[in-house]
Amino acid sequence: MIIKNSFFYKSIAVCLFTAMLFACEGNLKDVKEMEKDFLEPQSKVYELNLFYTDSGSVKANLRSPEMLDYSNREFPFREFPQGIELDFFEIDSSKNTITSDYAIQYLETGLIDLRKNVKIVTSDSTILTGPQLYWDQQQEWLFTDYKYNLQLSNGARNEGEGFDADQKFTTFNSRSNTGIQYIPD
Known part of the structure; x- marks a missing residue:
């Protein structure tokens, strides 16, 4: 039993x-x-047209065909797989424009990675182009290790590989470059 x-x-x-x-x-x-x-993204936004204002005046306008929000991740980010067009407005209403075919914004670090056909046009007609550019929003600093082309408003041209600069281009440090510079007498 x-x-x-x-x-x-x-x-x-x-x-x-x-x-x-x-x-x-x-x-x-x-x-x-x-x-x-x-x-999957937390949300998807199509035909984005976002205005950032401060004290009643427009500071920036972001446009993109599509934004994917991954704020639900451990390291949150926003992806713009079809590119962006971003306008910044100065106090005197002058406009600076950034465009790229792809962008990703890392929310915790404030770093934006712009890729494919990156182009910056400043209000004084300075034009910078390259395949990739990082923009640190908090430090207001731009940098890349890739080739770039820079055309200044006075006609000077600069081609190089790798640079870092403040976002107004008053400080511009190039790692290697060639170009034509105009120096006043």
């Missing part, structure tokens, strides 16, 4: 263990589905 009870209890234990294994398989599929949803 003791042997039969022992066998009976062991059989029940094996059946419960087997059932738990199959139950875990179903839960694993549910967990993978939830993870898949987490990898």
Whole structure:
């Protein structure tokens, strides 16, 4: 009798263990589905036309065909897979424009990664082009390790590889360059 009870209890234990294994398989599929949803953007915005104002005056205007918001990630970011066009307005209403075919904004660091056909046109007609450019919003600083072309408003030209500069181009440090500079007498 003791042997039969022992066998009976062991059989029940094996059946419960087997059932738990199959139950875990179903839960694993549910967990993978939830993870898949987490990898998707939190929101999608189409035909974005965003104005940033301060004290009643427009400071910036951001336009993009599509924005994907991944604020739900551990390292949150916003992606602009079809590019951006961003206008900055100075106190005197002058406008600086940045365009690129792709952009990603890292929310915690304030860093914006602009890629593919990056072009900056300042209010004084300075034009900078290149394949990639980083913009640190907090430090108001631009930098890249890629090739760039710079045409200043006075006609001077500069081609090089790698630079860093403040966002108004009053300080411009190039790692290597060639070009034509006009120096007043």
